[in-house]
Amino acid sequence: MTVRNQQTILVLPLLLALPLLGVSESLPAVRSVVVVASSGVEAHRSAIEGIQTALRISSSQIRIVELAEARSGLAAGVRLATPGVRVIIAVGSEALQIVEGEQPTVPVICTMILRSTPEPYPAVSPAATISLDVSIPSLLARLKVLFPEKTRLGIIRNPALGGLNSSPLPARAQLQGFTVRVVECSGAEQLLAALDSLQGQVDFVWCLPDGTLYNSATIKPLILASIEHRLPLIGFSENFTRAGAALSIYPDFRDIGLQTGEVARQVLDGQPLHAPEGPRRLRVAVNQSVLRLLGLRYAAAAAGSGEFSILR
């Protein structure tokens, strides 16, 4: 066989395959689920991973759209709900705003948002919402396991916000064997006074997620005051614990993704949906140094669970 013949044998199959490659490009897989999120946020990445796991469908059937891409697409009139799309998942409130702007005709699932915001629900009501808000019963259950002898909880909340912040909780209540005291604080300038007012009256102070109250400018005086006044803080993130809160109880973001994926599965299967959901699985991070400074010990049995982590 000549060299020329050998080349022909090699090239011919490739030439034959070219149209096939072209066909496959012109016929993309039908993407029935669109997820709008910011992959720059680690928590969003965890949630997306959970969504993909729960949906149990080929990755080619899910389209992940970056926030920036979705925003520019919206401006250019490019729709997220292209033909074949059966559900849109908005991860975070920014994503929800963008999706809302499109007025999609397909169901929208909203996840990884706080209900405790001034405008928790947009004009287009999502088919389902999975929020990040930790409920009082869930928090008290965790506290009971961690510190069985502590039964007094203080809550600092901002009445300007929704969710738990504006729920009809009296200034003093008995819940699950706990005495709960609520202090309202509508601005950062009132934060230390709010904390001071709980001195000697509670065993822990729960700080609800609120960027106007808890930020890089307010965190240092708050932490110092909590140590000075022996008022252990319960934060809302691992970073809050690292900064100096005694502990934090916060959602497991991957599990929120799993939860969201399961709801999306229900939409795809045409099943009825439930009311807005909160996180099923919570994580607990304790700051060992702060606990030791405050003379607190958590129950050793609580540390065995997978949701528990110790930070120094």
Place this chain on the structure above:
Amino acid sequence: MLRTNARLACIIQGLALGSFAILVHAQDPVTPGGSGPAAPESVLFENLPVVEVATLHMQTLKEAPASATVISAEDIHNYGWRTLGEVLAAVRGFYVTYDRSYHYAGLRGFSLPGDYNTRFLVMLNGHSLTENVYGSNNFFGQDFGLDMDLVKRIEIVRGPSSALYGSNGIFATINIVTKSPAEARRLRVSAETGSFGEKKILLASDMNLGHGVNLLVSTSVFNNSGQSLYFPEFDRSATNFGRAMGVDGERGYHAFANLIWRNWSFTGYLGSRQKQIPTGWYGTIFDDPGNQILDARGFFEAAYARDLSRTRKIRWRIYYDRYRYRARYDYALNDSVQDYRDLTDGDWVGSQAAYDFEIPHVGTLTVGAELSADIRALQQYTLVSPEHVDVLSGDQPDLSYGLFAQQQWRLSPAWNAYLGVRFDDSKNHPHFVSPRVALVYQASANSTYKFLFGRAFRNPNAYETFYDDGSSQAANPRLIPEHAVTYEVDAEHRFTKNWNGQVTVYHYQLSHLIEAELIDAGRLLQYQNGERNSANGVEIELGGKVFAKIETTASVTLQRATNSDNGGFLTNSPGCVAKFRGSIPLFKDRLRVASATQYLSARRTLAYAEVPAFWLADLTLTTHALRPDFDIQFGVRNLFDHTYYDPVGVGFIQDRLRQDGRAIFLKLVWRTRE
């Protein structure tokens, strides 16, 4: 010629640094700006500044308006630094010399041979370690009674600090902040061995005693057999042909305890180090194992710190300190040996209080007072063999106090002024006023400029003032404090999230410098206020991360420290000091490879000769959680086995001493699991 070459080398390194900075600046992507207000839920994902609650009791210099460097525990661990001297040798502008008795730190071109580190202030959690007899801070080798494993960070503030701390803080203030008992590992054991017979074992433990009471206890022992050394100046049959065999040993212990409870912190510190002297200094018998020194330093302190409100803070401490020095000098007398002993006992008590409060629309005002009373400042010199003769015995305790104030003044959102002044007076010395002015201009979020002026002083110590043995040294009660006037401009810029740079230009003027002079036809030494000296220099530093993982810091210092009267360069004063260090995580950060290099240009010796320029490289390999409870560290010092010398002071027959060649060490660390 040497100086020309050294300067050329420095300029090349400076240019390399500059090019590197430009390269890094060009490569690092610009962080995109935000596109509007953050989503409400983003508060759950955001980083918040870590508040060091566990070290609230510790006084910190981190926010001092000056040119500062902070060395973290992670740096110490990664680079395998085992003494304070090793740390300083890697810090911008510092250089460390060794005369086989003590390590001496130099900065801004000043490290005069014979100065027992009296122009630095070394503090442990804000407690001054300056002792009351020699005014020394000989804590740069194993004579520092705290193991580096216990250090949380080292804060190095260049420039005068007399406006806050009084005497001795002329060139720099070094504050060592220890790990808090609330954050230390429960139990930690380490063992290390190395070249020249180095052996050390450390045991540290922390205990949560409940009710907020936490205790950290640490102790270590070391025993280094030392080297066999060759000194050509003694190469005669009568002196073992210059060989000093088995007379370089060092041994001792370190003990540290810290108990914290609420606003209280109780600290106990005790360290002792005995060192044989192989150099035949001060005319002692060469190669004689009897020549040795012992330094023991300790203190007990109770400290109270409380934030009375957001703007008011009070700190108070009360302490007892002690210092012991024992030395044996063997002198030849015909065919017999004269055994002389130095005995120094220093004991003192003191208290310090400071109150910070906010003056509305102006800024924070700090006012404070300090009182220190010597119980003893005893110096004895005795011939014990072949007969007993008390050559010297004198106890001149001092009583001193200081009053200080510092006002922060917010002139505008961009400008801050810090005005400080301290008045010191004592029974044995005249009073002194130390002012300090710092103007800080925050040009942008990334650029800061500092304009600093200060006046610092050092009181003559009891040894310089009163030691008089009639045969080698004469007292000088007429000594007055030496002082320095300093001007400094510091520019700091953050190029990107990961890269920052710093340039400092300074001018020092020292007057009435206390130095040993030969009197009585060269028969006696006497400390006298002498010459005026000055130093001018520029320091450039660039630090950051390459590929967001490889940590690097490079610096170069160009300086000229001279005698103002004759214009000559000072002894042991390099014209150029350059540093580079970097550490790389490998195997998913299971192994950390770190290397530190330093370059020192030629230095003048007391004999008006020069020791040549040199550069040194160190390499350290450290495992990170090799097993959850076990790690190994291996290090090489003077990796390329370069031969180099350090100038030495009066009392030596030679003007320089050859330093150690390549040395290795191995450290094993075991700790309890979380």
